[in-house]
Amino acid sequence: xxxxxxxxxxxxxxxxxxxxxxxxxxxxxxxxxxxxxxxxxxxxxxxxxxxxxxxxxxxxxxxxxxxxxxxxxxxxxxxxxxxxxxxxxxxxxxxxxxxxxxxxxxxxxxxxxxxxxxxxxxxxxxxxxxxxxxxxxxxxxxxxxxxxxxxxxxxxxxxxxxxxxxxxxxxxxxxxxxxxxxxxxxxxxxxxxxxxxxxxxxxxxxxxxxxxxxxxxxxxxxxxxxxxxxxxxxxxxxxxxxxxxxxxxxxxxxxxxxxxxxxxxxxxxxxxxxxxxxxxxxxxxxxxxxxxxxxxxxxxxxxxxxxxxxxxxxxxxxxxxxxxxxxxxxxxxxxxxxxxxxxxxxxxxxxxxxxxxxxxxxxxxxxxxxxxxxxxxxxxxxxxxxxxxxxxxxxxxx
Numbered sequence: 264x265x266x267x268x269x270x271x272x273x274x275x276x277x278x279x280x281x282x283x284x285x286x287x288x289x290x291x292x293x294x295x296x297x298x299x300x301x302x303x304x305x306x307x308x309x310x311x312x313x314x315x316x317x318x319x320x321x322x323x324x325x326x327x328x329x330x331x332x333x334x335x336x337x338x339x340x341x342x343x344x345x346x347x348x349x350x351x352x353x354x355x356x357x358x359x360x361x362x363x364x365x366x367x368x369x370x371x372x373x374x375x376x377x378x379x380x381x382x383x384x385x386x387x388x389x390x391x392x393x394x395x396x397x398x399x400x401x402x403x404x405x406x407x408x409x410x411x412x413x414x415x416x417x418x419x420x421x422x423x424x425x426x427x428x429x430x431x432x433x434x435x436x437x438x439x440x441x442x443x444x445x446x447x448x449x450x451x452x453x454x455x456x457x458x459x460x461x462x463x464x465x466x467x468x469x470x471x472x473x474x475x476x477x478x479x480x481x482x483x484x485x486x487x488x489x490x491x492x493x494x495x496x497x498x499x500x501x502x503x504x505x506x507x508x509x510x511x512x513x514x515x516x517x518x519x520x521x522x523x524x525x526x527x528x529x530x531x532x533x534x535x536x537x538x539x540x541x542x543x544x545x546x547x548x549x550x551x552x553x554x555x556x557x558x559x560x561x562x563x564x565x566x567x568x569x570x571x572x573x574x575x576x577x578x579x580x581x582x583x584x585x586x587x588x589x590x591x592x593x594x595x596x597x598x599x600x601x602x603x604x605x606x607x608x609x610x611x612x613x614x615x616x617x618x619x620x621x622x623x624x625x626x627x628x629x630x631x632x633x634x635x636x637x638x639x640x641x642x643x644x645x646x647x648x649x650x651x652x653x654x655x656x657x658x659x660x661x
Contacts, residue, residue: 418568
């Protein structure tokens with residue numbers, strides 16, 4: 264199988280698997296005070312230190328979670344509840360093209376906890392409008408702001424330092440969703456905070472996940488600045504500064520740390536390799552399908568992202584045709600429980616309903632080879648032509 268859906272999840276690295284298996288041999292609950300428990304605690308805290316080094320933050324700032332979605336929920340909801348309690352503010356600032364982990368969290372907070380979401384527009388490359396962002400965070404009612412480091416569908420890199428600076432100037436804490444960016448572009452929690460002058464506002468929380476860079480699924484982390492105030496979502500035990508209770512997964516933490524160290528060590532070389540493969544794929548698609556729109560081709564993107572809008576062809580149809588040919592791609596985020604819907608990101612970019620239903624996302628990763636790219640180049644034109652002949656579905660999305 265040719266796997267070009269690395270933005271959904273990546274293959275588990277052999278080194279991470281071995282580290283996980285070795286760590287499981289250490290018996291004990293890290294919260295227990297007997298010898299076995301303290302041995303497990305040492306394994307856990309060593310992993311925390313190693314992961315913190317790859318994120319350029321203090322170990323105590325790393326809160327392990329069950330994955331990126333929990334980290335995003337804790338970062339946004341925890342900050343919002345704390346700020347609403349301390350300031351009375353109820354506004355949350357977010358761009359219109361965020362991941363569904365953010366979009367659905369904001370919808371829930373609006374429906375159940377009086378949150379007023381201030382949606383900030385993005386341009387046709389899915390890049391946030393910085394002037395609108397500055398205005399929104401400086402409105403006087405913004406309790407918290409949240410932003411993707413890199414758009415999960417298009418791959419567009421966001422102006423993180425500028426956005427954090429605007430939040431710092433307004434005294435609004437910022438949560439950064441770096442789940443898809445960590446391990447694929449340089450990322451420094453301490454560096455962003457220093458550049459943007461973070462004080463009471465600016466970057467204070469950052470979400471990451473292991474399975475996006477070769478670690479196991481079901482392990483993530485939220486980096487929380489020492490001085491940040493976040494209300495926990497899970498209670499019972501007081502672990503991890505009281506921000507996330509429960510018995511901690513020491514083996515998962517070790518595997519995450521190992522995968523992160525490897526990803527960061529090879530980041531520059533892998534970015535160059537994937538960028539070259541991406542360019543080869545886009546050039547070939549452009550030559551074979553002149554009507555194809557390559558999204559965000561003129562701005563900075565994650566090196567492995569290729570996002571196409573293929574007119575008059577249903578994205579779902581092309582996905583299934585390529586799957587039959589042994590090629591795995593997607594039409595957008597994999598976090599919608601397998602439900603095919605028009606891309607809200609493409610809609611936010613202003614490209615229209617038909618374009619949103621005609622999108623394909625091909626994401627390259629560590630296991631991608633030149634032969635994989637050549638297989639897609641051979642198969643995609645036929646899949647597009649067959650899907651185009653089949654036409655667009657007539658269903659109305661409510």
